[in-house]
Amino acid sequence: MISSALKPAVTRLINPLARAALRVGLTPNSVTILGALGLIISAAYFYSKEEYFVGTLVITVFALSDLFDGAMARISDKGATAWGGFLDSTIDRVTDSAIVISLALPLIRDEDLLAYPAVVALVTGVLIPYIRAKAESFNIACSVGITERTERLVIILVAAGFHGLGVPYILAIGIWTLAVLGLVTVFQRLQVVRKGLADS
Template structure:
């Protein structure tokens, strides 16, 4: 949802930066890989070590590279098909690493199995949400709906871990349970959207 409303405003800031990075010889795919590697290492090292505040800043910082690779692609006249697949794949890896790191923290550091269950729901549903859209688009259908997409998942998770790292009690608990509920809602929303899109496509063929 945030992607729709914030894209134009963010692009005005990131596009000049992306153009400058291209001029010094960096590539969009290289930026994608660098951002993913940093986010994965930060998530799987810092969160399991109970360094929630540091992990929040590291993962958030490297997640911002995802904005720059798109800006760099635009500076080069548009991204390639391989770059689009690489970017989407790396997003899934980074998202999985973040929620895996948080899940580990829930089990080992917080020793809260109920909270770990919420984190696992978030982890699995994040991958399902993305898969439904990708599979629908590959079938010529639409699933571009949902209350939580990648941006919202990152914000809710990292606000929770960051506030908890600053000493706010139950911040992670609220964030994970909220995200778990909203993620399941989004899964249902996308399946319903695909169903409607498929019925519309069928009706169009019958009328034609």
């Protein structure tokens, strides 16, 4: 997975910045909330106006805050907290949905058939983490899947950004890829839960 492969390098890069943020008085939770607000507002504003390239650049900057809050929590005196982890996970669902919804609304407005796979991508994006959380409540490990959150985010932002540069069909490719991979991942996780419950 992209996220797993790049994690050590990314951690080395952002840890000094995370320490600097802690020194100026920021907390991991405040970074989580501010980053989420910035992302949601940016997605709603730029994508609704179909300014896809600039919007994607701004959204990416705010999306990177998700890296900082985790790093800040790990190296802070208090360390990672259960509330911080819950807040971060919940807000991830909101921000991911905000991006897809903001892309889908102009498609719906224009009666573009691409709106349908966009809705599938939205629903599967919510189902994937829900299934994992529900599985873990049954003590079933369920982190399997063809795509993790990082991959899904990269797919949709790259597609939207290049669409803004005028690359033909790239938004359709991105949305359809997200929808199909989301369905596959949902199916994979359902199979894991089904097997785990059958064996229990």
